[in-house]
Amino acid sequence: MNIEQLAAPGVQKLTAYDPGYDPETIRQMLGLPRMVELGSNENGYGPSATVREALQARDFSDLIRYPDAGARRLRAAIAQRWNVDPAAITLGNGSHELLVLIAETFVAPGDEVVFSQHGFAVFKLAAIGSGGVPIEVPALPRSGAQPLGADPIGFANALSPRTKLVYLANPNNPTGTWWRRDALAEFLQRVPHSAVVVIDEAYREYVDESEVPDGLTLSDIHPHLIVTRTFSKAHGLASLRTGYAISSPRLAAVLERTRLTFNVNLYAQVAATLAMADTAHVERVRAANASERAWLSAQLRALGLFVFPSQGNFVLVDFERPAKPIEDAMLRRGVILRPMGGYGLPTCLRITVGLRDENETLLAALRIVLAERA
Ligand SMILES: Cc1ncc(COP(=O)(O)O)c(C=O)c1O
Structure with missing residues (x-):
């Protein structure tokens, strides 16, 4: 028996998540002095100053210790904030x-897992990896207010007695599109209580459209609602x-059974606790990103490109021709963008909203690359 057949059935069907390029590895390969990394939706503004100072002040004597498995301080900071x-x-x-943990915990082989076409890639991987049956809801057309976004009616129609888990991202990566409050509330009312619903709010802090609901305000509608957020963005x-x-x-107590005990390390706990408390920093990041996102989107549209509306720290751009040669040419000019072939969007690239000088470097390179291919 070969090693493929030894893997669990779900794992046999899996391809590993594509994490994008490591900037330093690609920089060395290309022999360039620097890379502008706009492929991973990171935050060029950096963390709160209180986080930097606290980490710099440590003497690392506690490197030998296991972190607090219950992360008491961090959980208290998050609990207080929300x-x-x-x-x-x-x-x-x-x-x-x-x-992934949510799928591992709740999805048994044969259970249905509902998510959107062009939804965040991990949804499908988690569904398949846990032996679930992926139910991919066709996205909305490109022509509407939420181009290629999640279709609330399609989601409702995809529900069945076998639905165990629903994943949706608000706003969604890579499309940048969002669910409106009324549509999401109405959908949640329809989800049977035999299913768990995940609202992935990795980009929540960037949202500035009032019609995009805070998932936490919807928790009364469905008993098994899980809102996920991150310190990465x-x-x-x-x-x-x-x-x-x-x-x-x-529900959290059930997840606790499968969570790896020390999955959040000590320095992460220290940093995240302080980051959560610095609301002024997050507000500065939100405001800077919002104005830079509007500026970058306008500049890209001025190049004749189709730019999707976005509530995140990135924009999806449709070049309306195969985007791979454009991505490669940008890479050779030191700009990392994210290809979208894996999302079924081979004519698109996803561009992180960087700092102004990064965005200017991007635009200058893109003008040359597009002119070469005109
Ligand atoms: C929609 C969405 N959810 C979740 C994540 C995972 O982020 P992290 O594991 O860094 O919290 C990402 C990362 O890009 C994302 O785009």
Whole structure:
């Protein structure tokens, strides 16, 4: 028997998540002085100054110790910030881990897992990996207000007595599109109580459209609602890998059975606790991103490109021709963008909203690359 057949049935069908390029590896390969990394939706504004100072002040004597498995301080900081019970919080090694943990915990072989076409890639991987049956809801057309976004009616029609888990991202990566409050509330009312619903809010802090609901305000509608968020984006702590889920305490207690005990390390706990308290920093990041996103979108549209509306720290761009040669040419010019072939969008690239000088470098390179191919 070969090694493929030894893997569990779900794993046999799986392809590993594509994490994008490591900037330093690609920089060395290309022999360039620097790379502008706009492929991973990171936060160029960085973390709160209080986080930097606290980490710099440590003497690392505690490197020999296991972290607090219950992450008491961090959970208290999150609970205080969002006015929830600390027992409602599950911490993850990034929210990515939580998305997978939820499927591992609730999905048995044959259970249906509903998510959108062009939805965040981890949804499908988690569904398949846990032996579930992926139910991919066709996206909305490109022509509407939410181009290629999640279709609330399609989601409702995809529900069945076999539905065990529903994943949706608000706003969604990579499309940048969002669910409106009324549509999401109406959908949640229809989801049977034999299913768990995940609202992935990795980009929540960037939202500035009032019609995009805070998932936490919807928790009365469905008893098994889980809202996931992360310190990787607006808090600027992607390297520390910390995310959190908020659900009912009873649901969190079930997740606790499968969570790896020490999945959030000590330095991540210290940093995230301080990051959560620095609301002024997050607000500065939100405001800066919002104005830069509007500026970058306008500049890209002025190049004749189709730019999707976005509530995140990135924009999806449709070049309306195969985007791979454009991505490669940009890479050779030192700009990392995210290809979208794996999302079924081979004519698109996803571009992180960077700092102004990064965005200017991007635009200058793109003008040359598009002119070469005109
Ligand atoms: C929609 C969405 N959810 C979750 C994640 C996972 O982020 P992390 O594991 O860093 O919290 C990402 C990362 O890009 C994302 O785009």
